[in-house]
Amino acid sequence: MTAIERYLAPAGLDDALAALAGGNATILAGGTDLMPQINAGKVAFRPILLNIRRIPELRAVEVGQGRISIGALVTINELKDNPVIAKAVPLLAEAADHFASDQVRNMGTIGGNVANASPAGDTLVPLLVLDAEVELASATGRRSVPMAEFFTGPGRSVRRPDELITALSLPLPRLRTVSRFVKFGTRPALDISAVSIGFSATLDGGRLSDVRVAFGAVGPVPMRGRATEAVLEGAALDAAIIAKAAATAQGEVKPIDDLRASAWYRRELIHNLLGKVLSDVVSR
Amino acid sequence: MNAPQHASLIGQRIPKMDAPEKVAGKTRYIQDLNLPGQLYGLILRTERVHARIVSIDTSAAKALPGVRAVLTAADVPIHPIGVNKDNPPLKGDKVRCERDEVAAVAADSLEIAQAAIKLIKVEYEDLPPIFDPRDSIKDGAPVIHAAKPDNVAMAFDYAHGDVERGEAESDVVVEDEFTLHRVTHCCMGVSGVIADFEPVSGNLTLYSNTQVPFLHKREFAEVLGMDPSRIRIIQPPIGGGFGSKLDIYPFEPIAVYLAKATRRPVKLIFTREEEFIASPTRQPAIIRLRSGAKKDGTLTFRTVDVLLDNGGYTSWGATIPFVMMQTFSSLYRVPHCRYHTKAVYTNNPFAGSFRGYGNLQATFAIEQQMDKMADALGIEPYEFRLKNAQNAGEVTGQGMHFKTCGFQDCLETAAGRSGFVEKRKALGAAKGLSGVRRGVGMASMLHVGGGAKIYPSDGCGTILKLDDFGHVTIMTGASEIGQGSETVLAQLVCEELGVPMSAVTVVNNDTDITPWDVGxxxxxxxxxxxxxxxxxxxxxxxxxxxxxATVSNMKAEEMDLKGGNIVRASDGEKVMPLAKMLRQLHFSDKAELVMTTNYYEPPSVHQDKGFKGDVSAAYAWATQVVEVEVDTDTGIVKLLKVWAAHDVGRVLNEMGIEGQIEGGIIMGQGYALCEDMPVVEGHLVNPAFRDYKLITAPEIPEMDISFIETMDGEGPQGAKGVGEAPSICMAAAVANAIENATGVRIASLPFTPERVYSALKGRPL
Amino acid sequence: MSSLVEISCVVNGTPTRLAVPPETSALALLRDHLGLSGTKYGCGEGECGACTILVDGVSVNSCLMFAVDFDGRTVTTIEGLAVDRASDPLRQAFVEKGGVQCGFCTPGMVVQSRHVLDKHPNAGPDEVKRGLEGNLCRCTGYKKIVEAVITAAAAQSAAE
Incomplete structure (x- = not known):
């Protein structure tokens, strides 16, 4: 284990960004991923351990100009319980309820879940269909990256080592937006997803528009289902379209065989669960 | 004046005596104990699963500051452990499975020990491995232990009657192959030991999690080449046993070697990952079962061929065929039975003993096939079971004598309370492969309930004393492993002596104090x-x-002990306080303390070479019915409700026995639905709770538990043993319920969503 | 070895100043440095709940938390709840309802139950089961633990 040379717990964002500037800091937020990764030898400490938990502005939840901004330090249980979030983006609150355990939800943060870039990260699929942008800051400036462009591989993203995720910014859903999140599993939570599906669209006069579909744990990164979206965009949801969308989804995901499921089974689940999701949208 | 009424403690809901301390976090488990000057032990395990050890270089590890000893097989006497004496604690010549211990370190801190382990260099020369037990017995298979060139660790053959005749008399014959997977105990407290070797006296004190302290002491003496009387085993409270602490494992002698080498106490505690990799498992099994019946539903014969994956070494668990055999030969009345089992060596992690001891596997096979045969005969499976169920008074082909037998009551109660027959019919009529389907399934079991005479003695000793104030101390050989034995023992003694539970202390954790017990x-x-x-x-x-009697005008037999007093037996009228009598005895001319001893040996017998003999003093029975929901779109099987009827002889502590049954049902649910240890080329791929899934609180079914009280004549207050029974039926019952829901019968475990979904789609598993 | 970080926190009501290595887990700090062995190591990965403690009144897995993050916080372990009169009904319910067998998961269960009851004073079976989903028990089958927490909830509201 590499020794930590310095431990910093700044109270201001600028101090944190200054500490990050050299790109030689390990960022500590909730710690729920960092600690096991360190213990398993998957991650080594960098010379600085930068605890960002004492930076108040990273906890802010703000609504304005048609968007909601959720600070990177907002915990998963806060996503679940915060009335502003529940009202603005209920899908995110719903997804949070399937996340790990109460204790982990009390510690783990939305910023950390995005930063870890796990293909099975539980908030990532809903963030994708909600068209979220990742707000990044560094000593040299700020930028926003759409979620769909953020991930580059398992555990990898476009975030530079000198950058910090400060918030997730989401457009407020329009009127008549319908959204769904399904995480496959045998229990409510404490389960690493074998597949998950997010769906969001505007349903007006029986037709879908602005359709976004995303899949978790069926490829190296959480992915948007562009081909499936194309099938659904502008369509009226009938049995034939649902069947076509489910088949398209089954074909466009790129799962692998692993301990948790075979690729074949993951494709079957994507097919069957997307069918269920769309049928559920019709029935409401 | 009315004499006070003293309610019996038998059948009451008595909280566990150790619970108040446990809820306060005061209980000190092995992990929580520290001895002055102790060192931290750590084991280097092999990364190969079948290889010759060419060389081990420990020089860099030895040179690390803070390292007090680095040991390999070259440094210690070679005394293999295990029932076949095939497992040297430190491996010198070759390694045979992922767990194998090749070196060990004792250091001033765990961090130093971890660093030292990384500095040890081992050179291996790979040998051809065997991972499938079917390959172990093929001609020309690689040999895993030179002493067993056929790779057969143990073989068992049993027969009664004439199966060929039975088959000739059969109207229906069915044959199936069942495949059972590998699971492990997952005790919440990981394994550990502290060895304290006193160099001047030569005394060894072991702080150990064992559940068989007296057998341990004897085996330790053999392994270490010590005088057994120099070994003292102290058992701190155990964070779960379930059979996992029935053997000596290499880490225990290794800790002693380290303590001897360093002259310091050595504490060796597993990590959770190590616990998964290096603790025992339930036996994976392949069971081929062939059975027949007549048109009227009478069973005619059964032939059984079982292949057990023993793994690299042989633990006591390799003797599970004893128990499997009982279920095959004697759960139902079968006039002709032939049984063959082989436990074969592979390069997989080795199996051990686990609650249920082979009975989960045997019951899974038998009870699925009972349903299948009933369907083939056109008889309702419940009726088919009832027709063949054992009764009190039967002596089976194996010589088991069922002096009490609640099997038929269990069947009737579980079926009656669940509405099994009607439900099965209605749900079966609606079975199908689309949407969400429901089904019910039934399974029953037989297990020893009055000990099992395997060792030369199956007894237990007690030393009991009363002090001047009526406080009772019970010194018993029986270990408390969380199951509540100390509370039940206290209750039974209170019932005899008429004192409250608060007046009792149970001492059960020190071989220098407590009398012998087999474990x-x-x-x-x-x-x-x-x-x-x-x-x-x-x-x-x-x-x-x-x-x-000497100080009153009554005869001894006219008096009794109740409510802390000596009373008149006829009407409960107080004669004198118990404590006063005790002081009179103590401080009179007689000068006596009340101290007694007792050794109980059950009236069971050893089996002969043909495995015949009434091996237990009583037998326990149970029937469980489950209701499940199968989502055919995902393969998810949800367990909704369990109806369990158990012949427990008599309920002693209602809350305690419920706790055993509920816990056992949920352990059985995990075995059936989600627990699994996939081993790929000898390596466990999921050594963490993240992917070894235990049942969690939101997944538990509704449980309806009934007690069948058969009042066993030999049992304490009529009770029988019940610890293992509740986990045994679950997998079989769930299998039958899935068939009832979908029409698809799955002969291999566990029923994970993917396995079930694949089966529903007819895809090869 | 990294240089020590000075922190101050309140542990079970006692203001405490400590110097801790930055990579140390809160679990190791409690058990190895403060001698609070009631908090258990079950898995070290936040999967079993045996190490649950309350930090600023919120339950966390101490095995996943960095000890340095105790700085400025209020920490409650099972040893703190053991002397907390307001938690008497909870501990008593675990004893009387049979929620304890081997007892190794028990401290974590009790601490997490405290958090569940603080969050949902009138918790019913579903809330309790969901609340305890991160606490594994191998002995009891959970039923009696759930009953204990519900009983404690009722006793608590009756007392108010």
Whole structure:
């Protein structure tokens, strides 16, 4: 284990960004991923351990100009319980309820879940269909990256080592937006997803528009289902379209065989669960 | 004046005596103990699964500051452990599975020990491995142990009747192959030991999680080449046993070697990952079962061929065929039975003993096939079972004598309370492969309930004393492993001596203090240790009442002990306080303390070479019915409700026995639905709770538990052992319920969503 | 070895100043440095709940938390709840309802139950089961633990 040379717990964002500037800091937020990764030898400490938990502005939840901004330090249980979030983006609150355990939800943060870039990260699929942008800051400036462009591989993203995720910014859903999140599993939570599906669209006069579909744990990164979206965009949801969308989804995901499921089974689940999701949208 | 009424403690809901301390976090488990000057031990395990050890270089590790000893096989005497004496604690010549211990370190801190382990260099030369037990017995298979060139660790053959004749008489014959997977105990407290070797006296004190301290002491003496009388085993409270602490494992002698080498106490505690990799598992099994019946539903014969994956070494668990055999030969009346089992060596992690001891596997096969045969005969499976179920008074082909037998009551109760027959019919009529389907399934079991005479003695000793104030101390050989034995023993003694639970202390954790017991296994503790404790209490009572007769105008047999007093038996009228009598005895001319001893040996017999003999003093029975929901779109099987009817002899502590049954049902649910240890080329791929899934609180089914009280004549207050019974039926019952829901029968475990979904789609598993 | 970080926190009501290595887990700090062995190591990965403690009144897995993050916080372990009169009904319910067998998961269960009851004073079976989903028990089958927490909830509201 590499020794930590310095431990910093700044109270201001600028101090944190200054500490990050050299790109030689390990960022500590909730710690729920960092600690096991360190213990398993998957991650080594960098010379600085930068605890960002004492930076108040990273906890802010703000609504304005048609968007909601959720600070990177907002915990998963806060996503679940915060009335502003529940009202603005209920899908995110719903997804949070399937996340790990109460204790982990009390510690783990939305910023950390995005930063870890796990293909099975539980908030990532809903963030994708909600068209979220990742707000990044560094000593040299700020930028926003759409979620769909953020991930580059398992555990990898476009975030530079000198950058910090400060918030997730989401457009407020329009009127008549319908959204769904399904995480496959045998229990409510404490389960690493074998597949998950997010769906969001505007349903007006029986037709879908602005359709976004995303899949978790069926490829190296959480992915948007562009081909499936194309099938659904502008369509009226009938049995034939649902069947076509489910088949398209089954074909466009790129799962692998692993301990948790075979690729074949993951494709079957994507097919069957997307069918269920769309049928559920019709029935409401 | 009315004499006070003293309610019996038997059948009451008595909280566990150790619970108040446990809820306060005060209980100190092995992990929580520290001895002055102790070192931290750590084991280097092999990364190969079958290889010759060419060389081990420990020089860099030895040179690390803070390292006090680095040991390899070259540094210690070679005394293999295990029932076949095939497992040297440190491996010198070759490694045979992922767990194998090749070196060990003792250091001033765990961090130093971890660093030292990384500095040890081992050179291996790979040998051809075997991962599938079917390959072990092929001609020309690589040999894993030179002493067993055929790779067969153990073989068992049993027969009664004439199966060829039985087959000729059959109208229906079915044959199936069942495949059972590998699971492990997952005790919440990981394994550990502290060895304290006193160099001047040569005394060894072991702080150990064992559930068989006296057998351990004997085996330790052999392994270490020590005088057994120099070994003292102290058992701190155990964070779960379930059979996992029935063997000596290499880490224990290794800790002793390290303590001897360093002259310091050595503490060696597993990580959770190590616990998964290096603790025992349930036996994976391939069971080929062929059975027949006549048109009227009478069973005719059964032939059984079982192949067990023993793994690299042989633990006591390799003797599970004893128990499997009982289920095949004697759960139902089968006039002709032939049984063959081989436990074969592979390069997989080795199996051990686990609650249920082979019975989960055997019951899974038999009870699925009972449904299948009933369907083939056109008989309702419940009726088919009832027709062939054992009754009280039967002596089976194996010589088991069922003096009490609640099997038929269990069947009737579980079926009646669940509405099994009607439900199965209605749900079966609606079975299908789309949407969400429901089904019910039934399974029953037989298990020893009055000890099991495997060792030369199946007994337990008790020393009992009363102080001047009526406080009772029970010293028992029986270990408390969380199951509540100390509370039940206290209850039984209180019942005899008429004192409250608060007046009792149980001492059960130190081989220098407590009398011998064969160990916690075979669901025997309540029965054997209970009878032993009752016997000691009765001797004390006789002594007290005899003394009371000399100071009152009543005869001893006219008096009793109730409510802390000596009372008149006929009407409960107080004669004198118990404590006063005890002081009179103590401080009179007689100058006596009330101290008694008792050793109880059950009236069971050893089996002969053909495995025949009445091996237990009583037998336990159960029937469980489950209701499940199968989502055919995902393969998810949800367990909704369990109806469990258990012949427990008699309920002693209602809350305690419910706790055993509920816990066992949920352990059985995990075995059926989600627990699995996939081993790929000898390596466990999921050594963490993240992917070894235990049932969690939101997944538990509704449970309806019924007790069948058969009042066993030999049992303590009529009770039988029940510890293992509740986990045994679940997988079989769930399999039958899935068939009822979908029409698809799955012969291999576990019923994970993917396996079930694949089966529903007809895809090869 | 990294240089020590000075922190101050309140542990079970006692203001405490400590110097801790930055990579140390809160679990190791409690058990190895403060001798609070009631908090258990079950898995070290936040999967079993045996190490649950309350930090600023909120339950966390101490095995996943960095000890340095105790700085400025209020920490409650099972040893703190053991002397907390307001938690008497909870501990008593675990004893009387049979929620304890081997007892190794028990401290974590009790601490997490405290958090569940603080969050949902009138918790019913579903809330309790969901609340305890991160606490594994191998002995009891959970039923009696759930009953204990519900009983404690009722006792608590009756007392108010």
């Amino acid at each position: 916690v296994h075979a669901s025997r503790t309540t029965f054997i240790a209970g009878n032993s404790a009752i016997g000691a209490a009765r001797k004390a009572k006789d002594k007290i009442l005899a003394a009371a």
